[in-house]
Amino acid sequence: MSDGENQGPGPEEERPPKTPFDNPLFLPVVLWAFTLWFAYDAWIVPMEEHLAFNRYGFFVALAAAIWFTRTGLRERREEKAAAEREGGPLNR
Helix, strand or coil: CCHHHHHCCCCCHCCCCCCCCHHHHHHHHHHHHHHHHHHHHHHHHCCCHHHHHHHHHHHHHHHHHHHHHHHHHHHHHHHHHHHHHHHHCCCC
């Protein structure tokens, strides 16, 4: 047996396949959708019975959306820079 036969699968084969949930911008997109929904229910077509909930929810979702968008974009840049350093294409 040669050394090549004893080795297991390469590093590319060991990783599980990527899903849309692995994308660092998945959570920010969901949070921006919630922000728009809360804004719609709070100010565009106000739901009088849940007005305070929608207005507080808007500001909480807005803060979370801004934070996770910033974090996701930074993570994307780091992944791209690491892929360029390794010389391989960026797998999305």
